[in-house]
Amino acid sequence: MSAAAETTAGAAPGVRATKRRRRSVLLLATPALLVLGLALLVPILYLLYQSFIVGLGYGQLQNSFTLSNYTDALKDPVNRSIAIRTFSLAALTATICILLGYPASFFITFRLRRARNLALFLVVVSLFTSYLVRLYAWYTVLGKDGLINTALKTLHLIDAPIGFLLFSKWAVLIAFVNVFLPFTILILASAMQSIPSELLENSRDLGASAFQSFTKVVLPLTTPGLVAAFAYTFVLTSGDYITPALLGGKQSQTLASIVRDEFVTFGNQPAGAALSFLMVLVFAVVYIAVSQTRRYKGL
Amino acid sequence: MQGRPEAPSIRFTRRELLRHAGIAALAVGGLPALLEACSSSSSSSSPAGGTSGSGTADISGTTLDFYSWQGYDIPVKPIKDWLKTNDVTMKPSYINTHDDITAKFTTGGGRGNYNLSTYEAGWGPLYIQLGIPSVLDTSKVPNFDKAYDVFKPGGTAGAWFNVNGNQYAFPFTWGVQGINYQADAIDAPTSYKDLLEPAFTNKFGITDDPVATTVIGAYSLGMYRADSLYTQDQLDQITQFWMQMKQNARLIIPSYGNMGDLLASGEIVAGTPGWAAVNSFAADKGDDNVKHTVPKEGAATFCDAYMIPAEAPEADTAYAFINEAFTPEAQAAEATYLVQACVVPEAVDMLDPATKALYPYDDIEQLLTTTAPLEAIPAQVPSGYVNYQDWVKAWESVKAS
Numbered sequence: 001m002s003a004a005a006e007t008t009a010g011a012a013p014g015v016r017a018t019k020r021r022r023r024s025v026l027l028l029a030t031p032a033l034l035v036l037g038l039a040l041l042v043p044i045l046y047l048l049y050q051s052f053i054v055g056l057g058y059g060q061l062q063n064s065f066t067l068s069n070y071t072d073a074l075k076d077p078v079n080r081s082i083a084i085r086t087f088s089l090a091a092l093t094a095t096i097c098i099l100l101g102y103p104a105s106f107f108i109t110f111r112l113r114r115a116r117n118l119a120l121f122l123v124v125v126s127l128f129t130s131y132l133v134r135l136y137a138w139y140t141v142l143g144k145d146g147l148i149n150t151a152l153k154t155l156h157l158i159d160a161p162i163g164f165l166l167f168s169k170w171a172v173l174i175a176f177v178n179v180f181l182p183f184t185i186l187i188l189a190s191a192m193q194s195i196p197s198e199l200l201e202n203s204r205d206l207g208a209s210a211f212q213s214f215t216k217v218v219l220p221l222t223t224p225g226l227v228a229a230f231a232y233t234f235v236l237t238s239g240d241y242i243t244p245a246l247l248g249g250k251q252s253q254t255l256a257s258i259v260r261d262e263f264v265t266f267g268n269q270p271a272g273a274a275l276s277f278l279m280v281l282v283f284a285v286v287y288i289a290v291s292q293t294r295r296y297k298g299l
Numbered sequence: 300m301q302g303r304p305e306a307p308s309i310r311f312t313r314r315e316l317l318r319h320a321g322i323a324a325l326a327v328g329g330l331p332a333l334l335e336a337c338s339s340s341s342s343s344s345s346p347a348g349g350t351s352g353s354g355t356a357d358i359s360g361t362t363l364d365f366y367s368w369q370g371y372d373i374p375v376k377p378i379k380d381w382l383k384t385n386d387v388t389m390k391p392s393y394i395n396t397h398d399d400i401t402a403k404f405t406t407g408g409g410r411g412n413y414n415l416s417t418y419e420a421g422w423g424p425l426y427i428q429l430g431i432p433s434v435l436d437t438s439k440v441p442n443f444d445k446a447y448d449v450f451k452p453g454g455t456a457g458a459w460f461n462v463n464g465n466q467y468a469f470p471f472t473w474g475v476q477g478i479n480y481q482a483d484a485i486d487a488p489t490s491y492k493d494l495l496e497p498a499f500t501n502k503f504g505i506t507d508d509p510v511a512t513t514v515i516g517a518y519s520l521g522m523y524r525a526d527s528l529y530t531q532d533q534l535d536q537i538t539q540f541w542m543q544m545k546q547n548a549r550l551i552i553p554s555y556g557n558m559g560d561l562l563a564s565g566e567i568v569a570g571t572p573g574w575a576a577v578n579s580f581a582a583d584k585g586d587d588n589v590k591h592t593v594p595k596e597g598a599a600t601f602c603d604a605y606m607i608p609a610e611a612p613e614a615d616t617a618y619a620f621i622n623e624a625f626t627p628e629a630q631a632a633e634a635t636y637l638v639q640a641c642v643v644p645e646a647v648d649m650l651d652p653a654t655k656a657l658y659p660y661d662d663i664e665q666l667l668t669t670t671a672p673l674e675a676i677p678a679q680v681p682s683g684y685v686n687y688q689d690w691v692k693a694w695e696s697v698k699a700s
Binding site for chain 1 (some may be wrong): 401402429501551566688
């Protein structure tokens with residue numbers, strides 16, 4: 001047998017193995033792709049289509065192309081003021097979660113080497129309680145007869161209960177941070193755990209200070225995690241209308257509640273769909289903007 | 300009372316409806332489906348399915364797929380006993396707002412999946428136009444004969460449910476929506492405008508209910524109309540009124556159930572639009588001092604009725620339940636449980652004095668005709684008037700302010 005023939009004969013099983021691997025991967029991925037395609041992509045595409053047709057209300061549609069669902073949503077002054085309220089609160093929540101979550105994740109990952117898993121478990125434990133229960137729990141903390149007011153009265157620091165603790169945008173902010181901080185910590189801790197410890201040791205061996213190691217090694221390598229955590233919190237807070245409704249007091253309306261009104265109250269899916277896609281557009285812009293931060297200062 | 304509004308003109312003509320059904324049917328499966336669509340359209344004015352006449356059908360082992368407010372499934376004796384005796388399973392799904400019903404039976408996949416639901420009087424014309432309720436066979440609900448005349452066909456309230464000789468729903472409960480208040484903390488407010496006083500600053504809540512707020516706003520400003528035909532200028536005045544109220548309020552209350560919690564916990568001392576049932580929600584939290592009052596300006600009034608949605612499965616089970624719901628015992632239980640008014644005189648005698656005193660049973664006709672008549676939902680209105688969507692938009696602007 002010639003050398004060339006040997007090479008060809010040897011490659012054939014390799015090619016077959018590669019093909020088999022590809023088929024296996026495809027087979028394994030098919031269920032997930034089907035679920036994503038049928039349960040997510042198809043409805044989203046249908047919603048996108050609906051956003052460009054005429055809604056007559058109460059579920060009745062007219063199949064003629066229009067951009068008015070988008071232009072009406074953008075022109076509505078109520079939508080604009082609520083959008084500012086919704087997105088500014090979401091950005092503030094995401095920023096606070098990052099500011100609180102980053103040092104906590106750093107401490108858990110790099111300082112609690114043995115107790116790391118226990119600490120992460122404790123972070124996850126807070127998610128075991130139902131979302132609504134946790135929201136109502138804030139009544140017992142921030143309410144007129146809640147823990148804070150009772151403590152302040154006991155200490156003779158106030159005569160009458162402070163009313164603005166509950167039913168205000170601050171109450172919503174506190175509840176949002178409480179709900180999303182564990183997710184932020186998990187995302188950031190995951191990003192930090194992927195940093196090889198040798199990198200940190202090498203940077204110290206090469207004379208970097210602890211601060212320099214942090215800014216030149218840890219921070220750049222965790223930027224994707226930071227972006228993901230910020231985007232995750234921003235998107236989910238923007239879409240939440242239960243927390244503002246229960247804790248927001250007079251400022252309880254959000255863009256999501258307006259979307260709900262369009263779909264449920266008016267039966268105007270095209271208007272609701274257009275507003276939803278405008279929100280998605282904002283999410284995309286925010287994500288891209290936050291992602292660009294890594295371009296600065298060597299991040 | 301202003302003349303009862305005519306049913307709004309049908310948005311889709313019958314021909315258009317058939318055309319749309321035809322296109323859809325051809326798209327999904329061809330001629331058999333088209334024939335089915337046509338036949339269901341043509342039989343839309345006949346009573347909902349089930350056995351004919353007043354014969355008793357075998358409903359053992361069947362299910363009531365219920366879609367409406369919590370409590371309207373009357374989860375207490377004697378209905379619980381009736382369900383057990385007849386081996387009927389109640390599968391309730393509860394709504395948060397009346398709009399959930401509209402959405403469920405127009406776009407939300409409810410058609411053909413539920414056999415029992417309800418609608419409030421004012422929604423009747425729109426629902427009939429949208430084909431949501433089926434025409435009912437009155438012979439299958441003989442107990443409805445026990446109701447006050449005002450709720451029967453030809454009665455002031457009954458006219459909302461019997462249109463052109465077709466019975467679309469059976470009214471089983473009604474009530475008024477004024478102000479709930481914490482009787483331990485304050486005297487009953489006599490006017491909605493009392494809530495604008497400094498004494499109420501940051502001490503009361505406004506319920507997130509665009510219909511009741513519009514009606515109460517109209518009452519407060521002396522411009523109430525039972526036909527709900529308001530001009531844009533009048534709606535603007537109502538909006539301004541609620542913006543003023545909101546400035547003095549502590550919060551927008553997301554639901555009536557939540558109002559019970561807030562009153563019981565002392566976070567607020569009053570809430571409007573109210574609902575007598577909030578008294579029992581608060582009592583469930585251990586506070587028996589939450590009361591309901593109707594201020595001097597008037598109150599939003601509601602009357603809810605059981606309907607069997609079009610294309611409902613096991614309609615006989617729904618008929619049997621509805622018939623049972625009009626027994627005096629079930630009516631008294633419902634009125635007590637929901638703190639609402641019943642529609643059967645015999646049931647009134649079974650109520651405890653406190654529950655009985657909540658509603659003027661001796662003068663129902665006067666109340667529902669002139670004092671607090673049922674109001675229309677302005678789904679479609681003549682030119683120059685605002686419609687329901689305008690009401691909701693106006694309410695959204697109050698919430699956004």
